[in-house]
Amino acid sequence: xxxxxxxxxxxxxxxxxxxxxxxxxxxxxxxxxxxxxxxxxxxxxxxxxxxxxxxxxxxxxxxxxxxxxxxxxxxxxxxxxxxxxxxxxxxxxxxxxxxxxxxxxxxxxxxxxxxxxxxxxxxxxxxxxxxxxxxxxxxxxxxxxxxxxxxxxxxxxxxxxxxxxxxxxxxxxxxxxxxxxxxxxxxxxxxxxxxxxxxxxxxxxxxxxxxxxxxxxxxxxxxxxxxxxxxxxxxxxxxxxxxxxxxxxxxxxxxxxxxxxxxxxxxxxxxxxxxxxxxxxxxxxxxxxxxxxxxxxxxx
Amino acid sequence: xxxxxxxxxxxxxxxxxxxxxxxxxxxxxxxxxxxxxxxxxxxxxxxxxxxxxxxxxxxxxxxxxxxxxxxxxxxxxxxxxxxxxxxxxxxxxxxxxxxxxxxxxxxxxxxxxxxxxxxxxxxxxxxxxxxxxxxxxxxxxxxxxxxxxxxxxxxxxxxxxxxxxxxxxxxxxxxxxxxxxxxxxxxxxxxxxxxxxxxxxxxxxxxxxxxxxxxxxxxxxxxxxxxxxxxxxxxxxxxxxxxxxxxxxxxxxxxxxxxxxxxxxxxxxxxxxxxxxxxxxxxxxxxxxxxxxxxxxxxx
Numbered sequence: 001x002x003x004x005x006x007x008x009x010x011x012x013x014x015x016x017x018x019x020x021x022x023x024x025x026x027x028x029x030x031x032x033x034x035x036x037x038x039x040x041x042x043x044x045x046x047x048x049x050x051x052x053x054x055x056x057x058x059x060x061x062x063x064x065x066x067x068x069x070x071x072x073x074x075x076x077x078x079x080x081x082x083x084x085x086x087x088x089x090x091x092x093x094x095x096x097x098x099x100x101x102x103x104x105x106x107x108x109x110x111x112x113x114x115x116x117x118x119x120x121x122x123x124x125x126x127x128x129x130x131x132x133x134x135x136x137x138x139x140x141x142x143x144x145x146x147x148x149x150x151x152x153x154x155x156x157x158x159x160x161x162x163x164x165x166x167x168x169x170x171x172x173x174x175x176x177x178x179x180x181x182x183x184x185x186x187x188x189x190x191x192x193x194x195x196x197x198x199x200x201x202x203x204x205x206x207x208x209x210x211x212x213x214x215x216x217x218x219x220x221x222x223x224x225x226x227x228x229x230x231x232x233x234x235x236x237x238x239x240x241x242x243x244x245x246x247x248x249x250x251x252x253x254x255x256x257x258x259x260x261x262x263x264x265x266x267x268x269x270x271x272x273x274x275x276x277x278x279x280x281x282x283x284x285x286x287x288x289x290x291x292x293x294x295x296x297x298x299x300x
Numbered sequence: 301x302x303x304x305x306x307x308x309x310x311x312x313x314x315x316x317x318x319x320x321x322x323x324x325x326x327x328x329x330x331x332x333x334x335x336x337x338x339x340x341x342x343x344x345x346x347x348x349x350x351x352x353x354x355x356x357x358x359x360x361x362x363x364x365x366x367x368x369x370x371x372x373x374x375x376x377x378x379x380x381x382x383x384x385x386x387x388x389x390x391x392x393x394x395x396x397x398x399x400x401x402x403x404x405x406x407x408x409x410x411x412x413x414x415x416x417x418x419x420x421x422x423x424x425x426x427x428x429x430x431x432x433x434x435x436x437x438x439x440x441x442x443x444x445x446x447x448x449x450x451x452x453x454x455x456x457x458x459x460x461x462x463x464x465x466x467x468x469x470x471x472x473x474x475x476x477x478x479x480x481x482x483x484x485x486x487x488x489x490x491x492x493x494x495x496x497x498x499x500x501x502x503x504x505x506x507x508x509x510x511x512x513x514x515x516x517x518x519x520x521x522x523x524x525x526x527x528x529x530x531x532x533x534x535x536x537x538x539x540x541x542x543x544x545x546x547x548x549x550x551x552x553x554x555x556x557x558x559x560x561x562x563x564x565x566x567x568x569x570x571x572x573x574x575x576x577x578x579x580x581x582x583x584x585x586x587x588x589x590x591x592x593x594x595x596x597x598x599x600x
Contacts, residue, residue, distance in 0.1 A: 002541060004450065004509065006450065021509075021540070021541035022509070022541075023506075023507075040508075040509045040540075040541075041452075041507045041508030041509050042450060042508070042509055042510075069506075069540075069541075071541065096541065119503075120503040120506075121503075121507070122507075123503070123504050123507035123508055124506075124507040129507065129508065132452060132454065132504065132508065133452055133508070135453075135455075136452040136453040136454065139443075139453050139455075140443050140447045140453060143439075143440050143443045143444075144443075147440045150304065150306065150342060152341075152432060152433055152436040153435075153436040153439050153440060154432065154436065155435075155439075155516070155533055157531065158458070158516045158518075158531055159471075159518070159530060159531050169475075169476050170476070171459075171473045171474065171475060172473070172474035172475070172476075173471045173472070173473065173474070173493075174471065174472035174473070174474055175469075175471060175472070175520050175522070176469050176470070176472075176520055184522075186520065186522060186530070187530075193473075193493075203419075203420040203421075203423070204423050204432065206323075206369075206420075206424075207323075207341045207421070207422075207423035207424040207429065208340075208341030208342070208423055208429065208432065208433070209304065209321075209322070209340045209341050209342055210342075215515070215516065216455070216458045216515065216516065218458075218459070220475050220476055220486065222475070222484075222486060230459060230486070230487075231457065231458055231459050233455055240321070240340075240369075241302060241321035241322075241340075241369075241371065241396070
């Protein structure tokens with residue numbers, strides 16, 4: 001039974017016959033044994049696997065290069081190395097998949113522009129692994145927040161014939177013409193990608209009282225900057241019988257709870273952001289989580 | 301502070317100065333008082349509000365017709381009526397919004413074809429209220445299921461230049477031409493709506509081990525039947541270092557847990573389905589939840 005690196009690293013005690021699998025970050029060989037850093041994306045950290053020459057599977061050790069995928073079985077023992085509580089003394093190794101000789105993620109820091117070009121490998125880096133784990137935790141926290149408050153999660157239509165308050169330029173839809181007869185139109189009218197689920201959300205709130213949407217939204221503004229995404233996920237709560245105060249209360253509670261979730265979440269991912277991305281991050285998030293929001297009127 | 305009808309109906313004790321708000325399902329008047337059934341969509345049931353002639357707001361009672369929205373304040377007292385534990389003895393009423401004279405949801409059963417024509421009011425019916433509350437509970441249970449297992453929730457792209465195993469016909473995208481220069485193309489290549497997040501999901505699984513997607517998916521098959529939806533939400537888990545057995549184990553566990561959640565969920569919504577939609581529903585769901593799934597090979 002495979003265990004995640006996250007489970008193994010946070011183990012309370014030594015254990016025998018543990019199986020992990022993941023991707024080799026680095027390998028160092030000596031004559032008698034090899035060290036392999038194995039990461040499986042379950043957390044930021046990697047497990048150090050010590051493989052003595054001669055164990056089962058060691059014959060493939062030269063193919064276990066950075067990026068290769070392997071399984072390792074062995075005993076979890078206290079690590080003499082610094083910064084890690086446990087390491088694995090392997091009893092067998094298995095090469096699952098090799099990495100190309102020009103595998104691009106070598107042990108050095110890569111810039112985001114370079115990583116954008118290899119988007120399929122990007123989640124294997126420390127930074128993007130942490131980004132996507134954090135995004136996932138936030139998304140799940142959104143559902144927990146509204147679920148605990150009995151808000152009904154509504155999937156509003158993505159394909160729509162509506163516009164929403166002129167919120168933005170819309171993408172249009174075309175249909176493969178060979179599936180339609182002459183003059184036939186798929187939806188019977190022009191269809192677009194939604195710029196907001198608000199209209200449908202409001203009709204649901206006018207029946208179920210409190211609802212929220214959480215889905216993708218699209219804007220066709222031809223402005224390719226970091227502030228204009230053609231596609232993004234948006235959360236829209238709608239409450240019947242509420243007023244502006246209640247709306248602001250919910251918004252503040254929501255932002256605070258999600259922020260607090262990040263501050264109290266896994267320290268490794270958060271530590272990476274506050275160490276390498278933004279040294280003021282913790283201070284700023286604490287301020288959001290702990291200070292009452294100032295409220296100003298529109299004309300202010 | 302407004303309380304939901306769900307909270308009030310499941311109250312443990314009588315209470316004074318309770319405020320509820322919702323939509324009038326029916327009203328019956330006598331000379332001395334009126335009965336109003338108020339539903340706010342938080343649960344299937346409605347709260348019976350007894351309003352004596354002469355209380356604050358009673359002057360608007362004639363406008364509190366089926367579909368009108370009202371607020372009621374009063375005391376929660378044991379109900380002498382059958383099938384309800386509590387009713388409200390109102391101390392004041394407030395008409396929030398009136399309903400049109402030809403408001404289409406009168407007190408009788410409406411067929412789904414009729415309701416499809418008034419989709420914005422449909423969630424106010426017993427059936428569709430229960431459907432959308434149940435769908436929401438299921439969607440939230442999906443995130444709970446994978447969250448508890450440390451699967452990372454990934455938002456895979458909706459707009460894509462990929463096809464997926466020829467899974468289906470794809471919708472194409474057009475861009476408002478006035479935002480583009482002559483000969484310019486928005487994405488630099490033809491773009492479509494995704495038929496599956498599998499490709500991106502697999503690249504994430506090859507970095508984070510266990511991931512899932514849960515988002516909208518599109519098929520442009522020109523087949524307008526109940527089996528072909530142009531747009532639907534799909535869940536796709538992807539696991540690295542797993543095999544077919546592990547995959548089947550997860551699928552079975554997933555279906556069982558969600559099914560059990562429905563069986564153990566609110567009895568009112570479930571009761572409506574098993575009473576009015578499908579009398580064999582509970583039996584079928586119990587079978588799914590409790591019996592091991594048979595597993596057959598592809599060629600069988």
